[in-house]
Amino acid sequence: MHKKMIATLALFSLFSTSASAAALRVAADPVPHSEILNHIKATDKKLDLEVIELNGNLNANELLARGDVDANYFQHVPYLRDQEKALGEKFAVVATVHIEPLGIYSHKVKTLKDLPEGAQVAVPNNVTNLSRALYLLQASGLITLKNSSATTLATSADIVDNPHRLKIIEVEAPQLPRALDDAQLAIINGNYALQAGLVPSRDALALEQAKDNPYANVLVTTPKLAKDPRILQLASDLESKQTAEFIRQQYKGSVIPVNP
Template identity: 70%
Template structure:
């Protein structure tokens, strides 16, 4: 009976310890590529930081998860998108770290350059306000369209197709859900694709894009986001430190070959 009692007590203690460990886990919602891959690298580098990586699927709003307390932080978005989400959700979040840039790119399965683009060509772009505007600025930088002169700063002024004042090739802009755009490549002339979705689709932004955002002065760096209540949590501070480390920057540089660019500067 004593042995049975000790065994029962041991099982109870083990379950309690397991529950405690689970409660202390830092739950981070992240896109599979590259965000979850970077977090899983950190899990190996800093095992004392108990990370629980929650990979996002299409249609799941990671900011709603964070606002509802289902996760402790998320890592998938840039600041202009976050600001738009704060307005939409009526919530205030906190930026804990600025990590990397995924240059937005223009891709095609039908054309090798913009010179062969026919009049009336179709262009798939993201349908959310910030990335739609970002796409139009990218198309403008490639000389394909011209926006109203009042649109000077892509980080603070959101353009829409109605703001195009010059469209020499009469491009038809098709607004599509960002994760679905890679699947549209066979059906459109051009597709403007976020870096993470391009990587998931087997595209190499640095090699395959006909046009690519510049990394310099790019306002769309991806960030670690949490709530004001958790902003000073030691686990969040530790993860922010890890994400800004030279080791993570080197992992990004080696693993993504210029398709994902760390914000941290190279070590001499």
Template identity: 70%
Template sequence: MKKSLMVIAGLAMSFNMISSAMAAEALRIAADPVPHAEILQYVKKIDPSLDLKIIELTSGVNANELLAHGDVDANYFQHVPYLRDQQKALGQTFAVAATVHIEPLGIYSRKITSLQQVPNNATVAVPNNVTNLSRALYLLQAQGLIKLKAGFNDPANDQATPKDIAENPKQLKILEIESPQIPRSLDDVDLAVINGNYALEAGLVPAKDALGLESADNNPYANILVTTPKLADDPRIKKLAEDLQSPKVAEFIRQNYQGSVIPVAVK
């Protein structure tokens, strides 16, 4: 009995030592530069006890592959529909640790100032990845520019492609482009549907510059903190999740992005 207790005590001590060692290590997190890395820098400022190593993503880098391969401990750049698609593509299971903010998708143009001015046969640049392409088509529908086939009612689950357009009165030409490249195409197309983070990086202000903006109400595209199932209970992940969903971070988002980024979870 005494020996068993000693073994249990030894195991508990080893576990505590491992936990302490993990807590002492910097938490490696991959994030888009704007607004995600900026928000994480603010977290570092308000919570010095949390040691974050922020790795800013560049074009062409898949942060979910980094996470799957153990190159980072978490990432912060995506929404749940995109994560679901990535899990299928990579054959991996990830864990959502926190739901933080919405970056409303917007329609932009350098050629017109109103969606009422959209010409016939206008070229529309949209993201070429499955989830954001679908999201762009739902936004075009919400703005009255196209109509999707019957049955496409739930943006989070009913993913649409250009083949699912039932009505296209202005004969819009849908041009699929890599999301980070779309802001650079603004001079070459009539309209561009741009993700909020890439719009901000390009100097656009979604709340002011977008001709049409995605609604934040019941929006399924909230950006999330993602980790692995193994790290889901890591104290560092839990602390970061708590900070990201705090009133202080929500206020930082409101003050700094003024409607272009919207906090959705405050605890």
């Protein structure tokens, strides 16, 4: 074989080896996603995992589309599908991990029975979580929507009965814990509740049910990387019994593993 060809093949082999051995970069919300990933990083020594914590200024799906990260772990599938439409991208779901039940919280009332007429209710302003919030209000007996099935997206325009004359106020999801100082109720995503020091299983006046919940959080990557051995190993770790047990012990019902 020609010496130049041998050198080229050797260089290609070296590049391929170093690429496959590179750290797997995963963007994740601080709580609980980064905590779960760091648990895996500590227990699976064969997986070189780099956890990149998100802040409010970063869109993890844009980072993934640009190749700045190899995967992200922070969202549920309905939100992901909206993001695919908005970004004109196609992503791949490779693991389904946990549910963060949306909760109703208050600094103003102790029970939903104490809610005054015309109370302000702060809800997430993105399409899917707004719908979840409205269905949680319906499940709690506070409003009635056109549809009873949570699989149909709802907006405030779908409220057909509002006996308490609740005022629905849409707020950026990360800001919802702060809204507790002003609104009578705030409906907060589990991760933001935990970050704010709330314990959903203890502090929420009402919580979403885990059964048949379509909003499980998932590990997402690109179609090109979906079969990458590092991605497959992380997916296996996230869906393992060991990770499910860690979630149960760490969050005590505030985060619920999908897998047994």
